[in-house]
Amino acid sequence: xxxxxxxxxxxxxxxxxxxxxxxxxxxxxxxxxxxxxxxxxxxxxxxxxxxxxxxxxxxxxxxxxxxxxxxxxxxxxxxxxxxxxxxxxxxxxxxxxxxxxxxx
Amino acid sequence: xxxxxxxxxxxxxxxxxxxxxxxxxxxxxxxxxxxxxxxxxxxxxxxxxxxxxxxxxxxxxxxxxxxxxxxxxxxxxxxxxxxxxxxxxxxxxxxxxxxxxxxx
DNA sequence: CGTGTAAGGAATTCTGACACG
DNA sequence: CGTGTAAGGAATTCTGACACG
Numbered sequence: 067x068x069x070x071x072x073x074x075x076x077x078x079x080x081x082x083x084x085x086x087x088x089x090x091x092x093x094x095x096x097x098x099x100x101x102x103x104x105x106x107x108x109x110x111x112x113x114x115x116x117x118x119x120x121x122x123x124x125x126x127x128x129x130x131x132x133x134x135x136x137x138x139x140x141x142x143x144x145x146x147x148x149x150x151x152x153x154x155x156x157x158x159x160x161x162x163x164x165x166x167x168x169x170x
Numbered sequence: 171x172x173x174x175x176x177x178x179x180x181x182x183x184x185x186x187x188x189x190x191x192x193x194x195x196x197x198x199x200x201x202x203x204x205x206x207x208x209x210x211x212x213x214x215x216x217x218x219x220x221x222x223x224x225x226x227x228x229x230x231x232x233x234x235x236x237x238x239x240x241x242x243x244x245x246x247x248x249x250x251x252x253x254x255x256x257x258x259x260x261x262x263x264x265x266x267x268x269x270x271x272x273x274x
Numbered sequence: 275c276g277t278g279t280a281a282g283g284a285a286t287t288c289t290g291a292c293a294c295g
Numbered sequence: 296c297g298t299g300t301a302a303g304g305a306a307t308t309c310t311g312a313c314a315c316g
Contacts, residue, residue: 078182079183081286081287083213093298109187111306111307112287113287113307115187118177118180138296184308185307185308195277196308197279200309215308217308241275242275
């Protein structure tokens with residue numbers, strides 16, 4: 067029951083292409099990483115690699131920045147979402163343990 | 171009724187990453203392009219950009235080459251498929267013209 | 275035919291820093 | 296805080312060619 071990583075999550079896009087795709091400067095993209103808003107992978111020699119999901123995330127960040135939301139606030143929003151997801155997952159796990167289908 | 175290009179078809183991957191993904195050398199990848207088996211786009215300054223579909227296509231080509239199929243034969247296979255697709259499309263169009271739903 | 279390699283040049287990316295505000 | 300820019304270096308990619316077979 068493995069989850070094969072969708073194309074959307076494969077980290078294969080260089081920062082230059084991400085810049086074209088999002089309209090953001092490379093400076094901004096690196097800065098948002100510094101602020102832990104985005105998490106690219108690195109190639110062997112340290113080149114950043116992004117996924118399509120990262121590109122979407124960056125466009126979302128760009129929108130929020132335009133509205134005057136600070137990186138700190140954006141970061142906190144992200145943390146909240148992560149906590150919620152962790153909680154949801156835990157609840158699902160417990161429900162499953164008590165009422166889930168039995169293994170044959 | 172526009173078809174938005176899926177992530178699978180977006181040309182965003184550099185030849186170096188494609189090489190890692192497929193296990194093929196850059197030399198081979200460029201050669202298959204020379205033989206019209208694969209069609210990357212180009213960035214502003216001439217850098218090749220591939221899609222995930224291209225990556226799949228390359229892995230298919232690699233398999234065929236291992237079986238001893240020549241690039242020429244692979245190319246002919248591709249041409250046949252393209253003709254078939256064109257034919258299918260035409261037939262669908264004609265069927266639709268005669269029996270398709272009427273416009274309101 | 276299919277692929278490796280050395281060659282030289284141009285463009286990319288990286289980091290750390292100074293600047294402004 | 297958020298972003299621009301100049302700086303120097305390292306790695307990437309490109310093309311055309313020679314090599315082997």
